[in-house]
Amino acid sequence: MQRYSGFGLVKHALDHHENWQRIWRNPKPKDHYDVIIVGGGGHGLATAYYLAKEHGITNVAVIEKGFLGGGNTGRNTTIVRSNYLWDEAAHLYEHAMKLWEGLSQDLNYNVMFSQRGVLNLGHNLQDMRDIQRRVNANRLNGIDSEVLDTQGVQEIVPHMDCSPNTRYPVLGASWQPRAGVARHDAVAWGFARAADAMGVDLIQQTEVVDLIVEDGGIVGVETKQHGTIKAGKVGCVVAGNSGVLAKMGGFRLPLESHPLQALVSEPIKPILDTVVMSNAVHGYVSQSDKGDLVIGAGIDGYNGYGQRGSYPTIEHTLQAIVELFPIFSRVRMNRQWGGIVDTCPDACPILSKTPVENLFFNCGWGTGGFKATPGSGHVFAASLAKGEMHPLAAPFSIDRFHTGALVDEHGAAGVAH
Amino acid sequence: MLHIYCPYCEEHREEEEFHAKGEAHIARPADPDNTTDTEWGDYLYFRKNPRGLHHEMWVHALGCRKFFNVTRHTVTYEILETYKMGEQPTQGADA
Ligand SMILES: Cc1cc2nc3c(=O)[nH]c(=O)nc-3n(C[C@H](O)[C@H](O)[C@H](O)COP(=O)(O)OP(=O)(O)OC[C@H]3O[C@@H](n4cnc5c(N)ncnc54)[C@H](O)[C@@H]3O)c2cc1C
Ligand SMILES: [Zn+2]
Numbered sequence: 001m002q003r004y005s006g007f008g009l010v011k012h013a014l015d016h017h018e019n020w021q022r023i024w025r026n027p028k029p030k031d032h033y034d035v036i037i038v039g040g041g042g043h044g045l046a047t048a049y050y051l052a053k054e055h056g057i058t059n060v061a062v063i064e065k066g067f068l069g070g071g072n073t074g075r076n077t078t079i080v081r082s083n084y085l086w087d088e089a090a091h092l093y094e095h096a097m098k099l100w101e102g103l104s105q106d107l108n109y110n111v112m113f114s115q116r117g118v119l120n121l122g123h124n125l126q127d128m129r130d131i132q133r134r135v136n137a138n139r140l141n142g143i144d145s146e147v148l149d150t151q152g153v154q155e156i157v158p159h160m161d162c163s164p165n166t167r168y169p170v171l172g173a174s175w176q177p178r179a180g181v182a183r184h185d186a187v188a189w190g191f192a193r194a195a196d197a198m199g200v201d202l203i204q205q206t207e208v209v210d211l212i213v214e215d216g217g218i219v220g221v222e223t224k225q226h227g228t229i230k231a232g233k234v235g236c237v238v239a240g241n242s243g244v245l246a247k248m249g250g251f252r253l254p255l256e257s258h259p260l261q262a263l264v265s266e267p268i269k270p271i272l273d274t275v276v277m278s279n280a281v282h283g284y285v286s287q288s289d290k291g292d293l294v295i296g297a298g299i300d301g302y303n304g305y306g307q308r309g310s311y312p313t314i315e316h317t318l319q320a321i322v323e324l325f326p327i328f329s330r331v332r333m334n335r336q337w338g339g340i341v342d343t344c345p346d347a348c349p350i351l352s353k354t355p356v357e358n359l360f361f362n363c364g365w366g367t368g369g370f371k372a373t374p375g376s377g378h379v380f381a382a383s384l385a386k387g388e389m390h391p392l393a394a395p396f397s398i399d400r401f402h403t404g405a406l407v408d409e410h411g412a413a414g415v416a417h
Numbered sequence: 418m419l420h421i422y423c424p425y426c427e428e429h430r431e432e433e434e435f436h437a438k439g440e441a442h443i444a445r446p447a448d449p450d451n452t453t454d455t456e457w458g459d460y461l462y463f464r465k466n467p468r469g470l471h472h473e474m475w476v477h478a479l480g481c482r483k484f485f486n487v488t489r490h491t492v493t494y495e496i497l498e499t500y501k502m503g504e505q506p507t508q509g510a511d512a
Binding site: 243252254256306403 | 455463
């Protein structure tokens with residue numbers, strides 16, 4: 001792998017940038033892999049990367065039906081934070097946060113991780129009580145978290161309407177300074193490039209149409225384009241399509257797939273240098289480095305696999321943003337799209353073994369899994385390598401929906417992002 | 418925007434008047450005290466979530482406020498039929 005550096009940039013400038021190496025190979029699939037990862041989103045690619053890097057398992061393929069990062073990874077609004085309420089979730093997301101903090105160096109790829117802070121607004125007394133509780137829980141878990149009052153919020157976001165005359169006055173917020181945003185595509189590409197360099201085969205345009213199970217154990221996958229590919233272990237990391245893959249394995253998951261939409265505005269001059277989220281008015285917004293406002297809100301209520309949603313959802317989202325930022329009312333929206341999120345009843349992911357031996361699932365991240373990408377890949381790789389779930393992943397097994405040990409993060413997950 | 422026919426109002430109305438309420442025809446276990454944890458968990462949390470035809474419940478929240486059922490395709494979002502509670506669909510669902 002050609003390492004990127006300032007010196008390299010100068011060197012390549014001399015030959016007009018015509019001799020950059022391709023950032024990954026495009027190999028033909030082998031007949032057999034030690035591990036197959038189904039799904040080339042951020043989580044699948046991170047899993048492959050850590051399998052190779054931390055566990056020396058390099059006979060690995062990532063099989064992706066479209067292009068790398070073309071699912072929710074490339075469609076999300078890139079908010080990264082770790083201020084979750086319950087210990088299990090807080091530990092998992094904070095594990096990811098620590099990896100984010102060194103990720104660009106680790107991958108030798110700039111993922112543009114920007115710790116610009118995230119505000120979760122409170123608009124009534126109960127919101128503020130919940131915020132206090134969550135902030136205290138965060139601090140006990142060693143996660144940076146503060147409660148701000150109205151004035152504290154106004155100082156950070158001078159353009160937001162924090163006056164008492166609004167319909168839903170801003171009474172305060174939780175504030176996580178280490179939170180922020182990252183560049184979604186770069187995360188997928190960075191993991192892909194680094195995994196490829198260690199020998200992982202990235203197989204694009206290849207759809208898994210069946211999981212091959214013999215004597216209760218997985219032995220490979222059937223693909224539409226390249227026939228059967230055998231494997232010792234298989235990890236499915238296919239977000240909104242997890243239920244479809246589970247059906248191929250002969251079991252069900254407690255997931256429902258919903259469209260989740262986002263929009264970006266025309267680029268404008270810098271106006272917002274942090275991330276603002278509100279569960280109550282139900283919307284969130286940040287500004288990308290290009291200058292566009294990145295906006296999102298809730299899922300469409302019905303089940304859907306169509307990677308698009310309904311107009312009423314867009315309207316409600318923008319109403320929320322204009323309620324918070326009247327100054328944005330005449331900004332034009334440039335693009336709108338949808339992804340398919342795999343929502344779980346307790347708003348927490350599933351990292352689990354399955355009824356099929358050597359078949360593992362990493363899914364259920366729903367509306368908020370981008371922030372967990374490196375952590376999810378890290379613990380899932382360890383689980384695949386050892387055949388036992390990593391301690392940080394163990395509380396998130398499918399069993400919890402039968403034992404009742406749910407990890408209810410609806411409060412901290414809040415507005416879908 | 419979906420255009421939904423309410424079988425009680427007998428009219429097409431805009432999606433905004435309705436709320437989706439999840440999979441239809443889920444029977445509560447007849448004897449909850451004697452179900453296993455597996456049966457009870459399945460009943461509470463596990464859904465078909467098909468990629469294809471789906472039977473689901475909707476409520477006409479800003480209209481007659483009645484619940485009814487819909488057969489809808491979850492990829493094209495096309496609605497094939499709507500029918501009252503207690504009635505059976507004419508179109509099968511993908512499991
Ligand atoms: C609009 C929107 C906004 C969001 N905002 C945020 C946010 O601000 N912060 C946050 O933390 N999270 C956010 N999320 C959630 C986040 O995007 C996801 O949780 C995360 O990206 C999931 O990553 P993944 O790698 O598991 O899934 P994906 O990136 O969806 O990757 C799954 C891959 O599997 C492939 N696949 C599916 N079926 C098959 C098959 N049969 N064979 C082969 N390949 C297959 C798909 O093509 C896809 O590329 C948002 C999501 C959306 C849709
Ligand atoms: Zn009606």
